[in-house]
Amino acid sequence: MQIGRREAAAVIIGLVLVVAAFVVPHLHLGIVTPLIKSTAAQIHSFADTAPIFGWWNAHVGWGTVPAVVIAAAAVWWGPTLAQRVPWRALPVTAWAVSGAWAFSLAMIDGWQRGFAGRLTAAHEYLNQVPTITDIPEALRTFSSRIPGHQPDSWITHVSGHPPGALLTFVWLDRLGLSGGAWAGLLCLLVGSSAAAAIVVAARVLTDEATARRVAPFVAVAPTAIWIAVSADGYYAGVAAWGITLLALAVHGRHRILCSGAAGLLLGWGIFLNYGLVLMALPALAVLVTAPDWRAALRVLVPAAVTALAVVAVFLAAGFWWFDGYTLVQQRYWGGIAANRPFQYWSWANLASVVCAIGLGSVAGIGRIFDAAAIRRQPGLRLVLIAALVSILFADLSMLSKAETERIWLPFTVWLTAAGAFLPPRSARLWLAVNVIGALVLNHVILTNW
Numbered sequence: 136m137q138i139g140r141r142e143a144a145a146v147i148i149g150l151v152l153v154v155a156a157f158v159v160p161h162l163h164l165g166i167v168t169p170l171i172k173s174t175a176a177q178i179h180s181f182a183d184t185a186p187i188f189g190w191w192n193a194h195v196g197w198g199t200v201p202a203v204v205i206a207a208a209a210v211w212w213g214p215t216l217a218q219r220v221p222w223r224a225l226p227v228t229a230w231a232v233s234g235a236w237a238f239s240l241a242m243i244d245g246w247q248r249g250f251a252g253r254l255t256a257a258h259e260y261l262n263q264v265p266t267i268t269d270i271p272e273a274l275r276t277f278s279s280r281i282p283g284h285q286p287d288s289w290i291t292h293v294s295g296h297p298p299g300a301l302l303t304f305v306w307l308d309r310l311g312l313s314g315g316a317w318a319g320l321l322c323l324l325v326g327s328s329a330a331a332a333i334v335v336a337a338r339v340l341t342d343e344a345t346a347r348r349v350a351p352f353v354a355v356a357p358t359a360i361w362i363a364v365s366a367d368g369y370y371a372g373v374a375a376w377g378i379t380l381l382a383l384a385v386h387g388r389h390r391i392l393c394s395g396a397a398g399l400l401l402g403w404g405i406f407l408n409y410g411l412v413l414m415a416l417p418a419l420a421v422l423v424t425a426p427d428w429r430a431a432l433r434v435l436v437p438a439a440v441t442a443l444a445v446v447a448v449f450l451a452a453g454f455w456w457f458d459g460y461t462l463v464q465q466r467y468w469g470g471i472a473a474n475r476p477f478q479y480w481s482w483a484n485l486a487s488v489v490c491a492i493g494l495g496s497v498a499g500i501g502r503i504f505d506a507a508a509i510r511r512q513p514g515l516r517l518v519l520i521a522a523l524v525s526i527l528f529a530d531l532s533m534l535s536k537a538e539t540e541r542i543w544l545p546f547t548v549w550l551t552a553a554g555a556f557l558p559p560r561s562a563r564l565w566l567a568v569n570v571i572g573a574l575v576l577n578h579v580i581l582t583n584w
Contacts, residue, residue: 138498138561145501149489156186156486159479166476169483169537173474181471181537184580186483187490188538192581196249198242199578205236206355206570213351214562222343225350226331232354233330237323237363240577253364253584254322255315258291260304260366264313267305274298275453281462283469292366294466297459298449299406300366319364326368329375329548330354336379337552339386340424340514345555349515351566352554357493357573361541362548365584370407371544374414377401378518378549381418384434385425394437402442404545406449409460410535411545413525420521424514464534472536480536487540488526492550493572495565499553508556515552522549541584 138146160169160182169185170178183190209232220228241249255261267273280287281294288294293301304318312321330353338346362368377400384394401418404411418438425431446456489497500523503516525546529535535542557565576582 139502139558141501141504142498142557142561142565143501145497146494149494149497152482152486153186153489156483157184159483160185167478168476169479170471171474171476185537186480186487187540187576187580187582188584189580189582191579193579194243194581195578196243196245198239198244198249202236202239202243202574202577205232205239206574209236209351209355210563210567210570213354213566214348214559217347217350222338225347226334229334229350229354230328230331233356233359233362234323234327236355237327237359237368240360240573241319241323241363243577244581248581250319250364251314251316253315254304254318254366260292260301261315261318263290263293263301264304264308267301270302270305271452273301274449277454278458278462281459281466283466295463296366296408297406297456298454299403300370300408303369303407322364322366322369323362325372326362326364326544327359327372329362329372330356332372332375332379333549333552336375336382336518337515337555339379339382340421340518341512341516345512345515348555348559348562349552351562352496352499352569353548353551355566355570355573356496356548356551357569357576358491358544358548358551360573360577360582361491361544361584365541365544367408367541367544367584370404370411371548373400373407374404374411374545375548377404377414378417378421381421381434381438382424382514384438385421385430390434391437394434395441398438398441399445401438402445405456406445408545409456409463410529410542413528414545416521416525416528417518417546417549420517421514423517467534472534475536477533477536481530481533484530484535484537484539485526488543488547488550490572490576491540491543491547492553493569495557495567495569496551496553498565498568499556500550502556503553515555519549519553522546538584 159167169182243249277298280289282288307317307321333353334346334350337349377397380393380397384390384397387393401414404414422431422435503519509516526543529543554565
């Protein structure tokens with residue numbers, strides 16, 4: 136089977152990035168390294184397996200056999216099953232497989248270390264939840280507690296995100312679903328639902344045949360390693376459904392309902408993660424696919440109104456997004472970010488993206504920049520290009536240095552769909568490359584997330 140020049144070029148670039156990112160830290164090239172001005176212990180803790188955040192630890196676990204079985208079944212039967220299953224069942228099937236795949240990968244590290252204990256670490260949200268006894272007061276004082284080096288400063292992850300993230304876990308606790316297992320389950324279920332959202336969006340934006348080719352790639356994507364479990368998996372699911380609902384509003388029947396719901400989710404998203412403001416680019420890509428500017432405007436207005444309503448609610452509660460964003464930058468640059476040189480992370484971040492989406496999806500990215508195909512069927516291609524541009528903006532902002540395999544999940548889950556644009560005769564091969572890469576990475580590196 137012959138590999139096309141575009142796929143080959145994309146894969147070669149991806150491989151060079153990954154190999155260089157793993158090798159360069161051991162060459163002692165001054166500031167072209169993951170961490171400077173740090174002790175050996177700090178380098179071990181924060182840059183042991185750069186560009187991936189984790190530690191070298193070859194291991195197997197309870198999830199090894201299920202993960203291998205799911206991977207093999209997805210490669211052997213996935214593309215065929217995706218063509219035969221009734222359409223109504225396909226998004227749900229993709230979601231179920233994605234959830235099972237993510238959970239099995241997490242269980243390679245064990246129940247406590249890989250799942251239930253992930254969100255209970257000292258820097259995670261759940262450690263802050265017991266201190267929230269008055270939610271209105273927490274919102275009123277949220278910005279004032281972002282700066283570090285004061286007795287009541289928020290812990291790392293709470294300070295680095297808008298209050299919606301913390302509120303989610305506080306509400307979960309108030310419902311009686313406290314602890315790391317329930318929080319992990321929320322992130323797993325919402326995060327893996329992104330697979331269903333992308334399948335639906337692919338059909339709406341392009342056609343059903345494309346959506347069926349998308350399904351196997353998003354169902355067993357390597358991004359699942361960080362979806363189970365990190366809060367960013369939850370953010371990715373929320374953002375994915377926001378974009379999908381916007382696509383349904385542009386090309387479906389229930390325009391006002393879907394556009395309002397899209398605005399609600401995307402508006403909520405920017406209060407989960409400051410970086411989700413960049414989802415405006417994929418949203419714009421969706422609007423560009425509208426039949427004309429009037430149709431786009433009829434979708435944009437309800438979406439904007441509901442998104443601004445979310446902003447207004449938080450403002451009324453005492454939190455102004457731009458204040459939080461400014462203070463987060465100050466705390467970020469006062470912390471470990473100052474010791475993570477941009478000379479390394481500016482390109483090593485992209486190597487972590489390759490690891491997160493898999494070389495099979497990288498091969499697919501090599502085929503999305505086809506001017507004739509974009510003119511013929513712009514939908515999904517434009518959204519994927521917008522996701523790529525969003526990543527480049529995030530990278531150049533210097534506000535995402537390291538840990539981007541987790542932080543950029545809202546964008547990378549879309550890039551996994553690029554496999555749909557590969558020639559059908561090679562799709563199974565590239566799908567195998569993706570799952571093998573995920574299995575190797577998860578068994579060789581003990582990821583921090």
